[in-house]
Amino acid sequence: MKTIVHKHPLAVRWFHWINFPVLALMIWSGILIYWANSVYMIGPAHKPLFKFFPQGFYKHFHINHRLAEGMNWHFALMWLFAINGFLYILFTIFSGQWRYLLPNKKSFKEAWLVLLHDLHIRKYAPPQIKYNAAQRIAYTAIIVMGLGSLLTGLAIYKPVQFSTITALCGGYAAARAEHFILTIGYVLFFFIHIVQVIKTGWNNFQAMVTGFQVIKPSAKKTSQ
Amino acid sequence: MSEPSSSFPQQTVSDKTLRRKTLFAFVFFIVFLAGAWATFKWVNRQPKEGGALKPLRKTLNANERLFSAMFDANKLVKEYPVSAAAKRVRVNGMDGLRDSVNEETWRLHVVRSSGDTLHLTINDIKKLPKKDLVFDFKCIEGWDQVTHWAGVPLKTFMQYYHLNGQSKMKYVGLQTPDKKYYVGIDMPSALHAQTLLCYEMNGKPLPANQGFPLRLIIPVKYGIKHLKRIGTMFFSNDKPADFWAERGYDYYAGH
Numbered sequence: 242m243k244t245i246v247h248k249h250p251l252a253v254r255w256f257h258w259i260n261f262p263v264l265a266l267m268i269w270s271g272i273l274i275y276w277a278n279s280v281y282m283i284g285p286a287h288k289p290l291f292k293f294f295p296q297g298f299y300k301h302f303h304i305n306h307r308l309a310e311g312m313n314w315h316f317a318l319m320w321l322f323a324i325n326g327f328l329y330i331l332f333t334i335f336s337g338q339w340r341y342l343l344p345n346k347k348s349f350k351e352a353w354l355v356l357l358h359d360l361h362i363r364k365y366a367p368p369q370i371k372y373n374a375a376q377r378i379a380y381t382a383i384i385v386m387g388l389g390s391l392l393t394g395l396a397i398y399k400p401v402q403f404s405t406i407t408a409l410c411g412g413y414a415a416a417r418a419e420h421f422i423l424t425i426g427y428v429l430f431f432f433i434h435i436v437q438v439i440k441t442g443w444n445n446f447q448a449m450v451t452g453f454q455v456i457k458p459s460a461k462k463t464s465q
Numbered sequence: 466m467s468e469p470s471s472s473f474p475q476q477t478v479s480d481k482t483l484r485r486k487t488l489f490a491f492v493f494f495i496v497f498l499a500g501a502w503a504t505f506k507w508v509n510r511q512p513k514e515g516g517a518l519k520p521l522r523k524t525l526n527a528n529e530r531l532f533s534a535m536f537d538a539n540k541l542v543k544e545y546p547v548s549a550a551a552k553r554v555r556v557n558g559m560d561g562l563r564d565s566v567n568e569e570t571w572r573l574h575v576v577r578s579s580g581d582t583l584h585l586t587i588n589d590i591k592k593l594p595k596k597d598l599v600f601d602f603k604c605i606e607g608w609d610q611v612t613h614w615a616g617v618p619l620k621t622f623m624q625y626y627h628l629n630g631q632s633k634m635k636y637v638g639l640q641t642p643d644k645k646y647y648v649g650i651d652m653p654s655a656l657h658a659q660t661l662l663c664y665e666m667n668g669k670p671l672p673a674n675q676g677f678p679l680r681l682i683i684p685v686k687y688g689i690k691h692l693k694r695i696g697t698m699f700f701s702n703d704k705p706a707d708f709w710a711e712r713g714y715d716y717y718a719g720h
């Protein structure tokens with residue numbers, strides 16, 4: 242006999258796993274679009290430290306000359322991305338799941354302890370069962386970023402009709418840069434997320450598929 | 466911190482039930498991911514319609530219907546002071562401009578109906594009320610530039626030449642004199658107050674690479690619709706052929 246705890250509701254798992262391929266394809270089609278005006282770089286324009294993206298990158302992944310294809314996918318999948326995101330937010334509000342998600346007063350202090358623990362500087366992490374303080378901040382931030390992508394996206398998709406949003410973003414060119422930066426943010430989030438999931442282990446990962454996690458007798462104690 | 470585990474529903478299950486639940490969830494999960502991948506592959510295998518995969522073309526057209534129903538077709542584009550306009554205006558594409566053009570022999574051919582065509586000189590057009598427009602020109606590639614144009618609003622032009630019946634049709638079609646570049650414009654966008662038959666840029670006649678002697682400036686659309694060097698104008702209830710829509714781009718291209 243085993244004791245299991247129901248950690249992730251079915252709806253949250255659906256939202257998560259629908260978002261995964263949709264966001265992946267949004268980023269891919271976004272790069273196809275970005276190629277057509279590939280102007281962003283880190284560092285001074287005459288001697289950039291890094292260019293988004295080097296020609297070799299475009300060539301290797303066959304990204305060049307696919308602007309129309311990129312836009313066509315982007316403006317179809319945007320619906321799935323937005324609808325899935327809105328349903329997730331609504332579910333989180335009405336199910337009370339926001340209690341596990343939103344950072345609280347302690348989160349910002351505790352997130353620091355989580356970080357020290359993850360970097361192997363501190364031996365003990367603050368106890369948790371669902372999301373620790375760092376996760377609360379990260380998972381809330383990613384929702385805000387999603388909303389940011391939607392708004393900056395509308396600002397460059399329909400700049401005449403949504404001229405107010407475009408103006409709030411600081412204009413058309415600024416909105417495009419913000420849309421791009423948010424995308425880079427997703428990619429960074431993705432890598433950290435994957436590393437953390439691998440480090441935390443199978444029992445945690447499979448809960449995102451099955452919904453439940455098996456409680457080990459020792460784990461039960463620390464979680465109290 | 467956080468919530469103790471007791472705040473989540475707990476259950477004691479046999480090892481066999483646990484294995485069954487886990488297996489079921491993972492089989493479903495893998496089928497879901499495979500289904501998503503198969504759907505993507507399926508869309509990519511569909512035939513193309515105007516250079517775009519059919520399901521995506523249908524979505525673009527549905528987006529167009531939805532947005533044209535939602536939006537105010539008369540909403541004005543922000544205008545800037547003349548001082549904000551770029552002195553060096555970006556040139557993108559020479560399709561339809563490769564022949565030479567002569568102001569004396571050039572004519573705007575306005576096909577009122579089949580067999581009934583007006584032939585207008587540039588001076589006929591310059592006689593009509595002139596409007597200056599400084600706006601943020603946007604290219605579908607993702608760049609924008611504040612630029613200064615002048616010409617007669619297409620709406621004024623159509624009223625002056627009594628093209629009232631034509632203005633009730635669904636589309637305006639435009640072609641370069643060599644017919645190598647062509648666009649279709651929905652009538653509400655064509656009749657927008659800031660849509661110009663344009664013959665001046667930065668206070669001077671259009672340069673050859675900007676469509677001398679007459680081009681379209683249509684601020685509610687991306688640059689691909691701003692046809693340079695208009696040769697022929699016609700009206701239709703069917704979508705006129707459109708250069709970039711044949712190459713996979715959105716027909717509407719409005720924003």
